Amino acid sequence: MAYSDDHIALAAEYALGTLDADERAQVETMMSVDKDFTVMVHAWEHKLAVLNQMVGSVEPRPELWDRIRTAVGHSEPQAPLMLPEPPAPLVAASVEELAAVVDNANVIRLTANARRWRTVASFTSAIAAVLVAMIGVGLVLPDVLPDRMRPRPRTQIVEAKALPAPAPSAQYVAVLQKEGGSPAFILTVDGATRSFTVRKVGASAEPGKSFELWLISDKLPRPRSLGVIGGSDFTSRPVLASYDSDMVKAATYAVTVEQAGGSPDGSPHSAPVFSGMLIEAVPPASAPAR
Incomplete structure (x- = not known):
């Protein structure tokens, strides 16, 4: 109601x-x-x-209760207030007064x-x-x-949005072999990161010897070592990132036989036994398909 x-x-x-x-x-x-x-x-x-x-809550102090009791004990009841009876004229009050x-x-x-x-x-x-x-x-x-x-803690569920897949970069491949011989190593280079991977195909190092990979370019005064090729089937390194992209694509890649652990002075100590140049195997995403 x-x-x-x-x-x-x-x-x-x-x-x-x-x-x-x-x-x-x-x-x-x-x-x-x-x-x-x-x-x-x-x-x-x-x-x-x-x-x-x-x-x-606050507990009052003990002395407060004592003062209250004292005050109550000293208080005296007051006599009721007696009003005099109104005179007779007041009984007949006018309408305005009421x-x-x-x-x-x-x-x-x-x-x-x-x-x-x-x-x-x-x-x-x-x-x-x-x-x-x-x-x-x-x-x-x-x-x-x-x-x-x-x-209360609230849990907010956020829907994850799928990120677009990165565009594929160009891939380059070189077959390292003797002239007219079968492939010994396959070299692949990523065009964006310029990291490379060497896959061992048909070559095997002699005991106490190591295969070492070299970059040879007419823009460089001498061959540059790209490191020793490991004993496993695949060897990957990012060292090509420090070289110009055009140089990486146009260079010749060669493999020499060095002492165990590679060249001690940064220069090749034998003639190349395997060599090859890069070719574009996978074009970049922006390039039209051929």
Whole structure:
């Protein structure tokens, strides 16, 4: 059912504990016969309970109770105020005087209502301030709050987007062999990174000897070592990245037989036994297919 502003204010002040004895008795009587009003009172109690959770209890000092007892003991009951009986002319009050009395009663009732709503508004503002403070504490220092008031962690599922596959780079291949002979090594070079891989096909080093790979170019004063070819089937290195791309594609690649572990001084000590040049095996993605 719909309740007036006075009923709502009574429920709020009952939850706050600011009513006098007569008003509390009135509210409790209404609660005993009106379930909806009881629900409204309990709703206010729930809203205002947060104030109790944020404020700790304080035990008064013993001397305070002593002062209260002393003050009560010295207080004397006051005699009831006796008003004189109104004179006879007052009984026959005019209509104007009665209207003035009624107006004063209305003013008193409106003043009480205004005081009541100011009290409710003040506590509502206090609740809002407490809630804002709790939200701030929950974000910065969640461990300070009780367990039931801490914000629950939320899990956000982010859909992973597939990244575009990198465009394939050009691939170059050289068959290293004796003139007219069968392939001994196959050299592949990645056009983007200029790293190379040597695959052993039909060559085998003599005991105490090592195969060493060389880059030979007319732009260089002498052959440059690309390292010893290992004993496994594949040997990979990134050393070509330090050379110009055009030089890498146009150079001659040769293999010599050196002492175990390779040339000690960075120069070849025998004539090339296998050699070859790069050819484009896979074009880059931007190049048209042939």
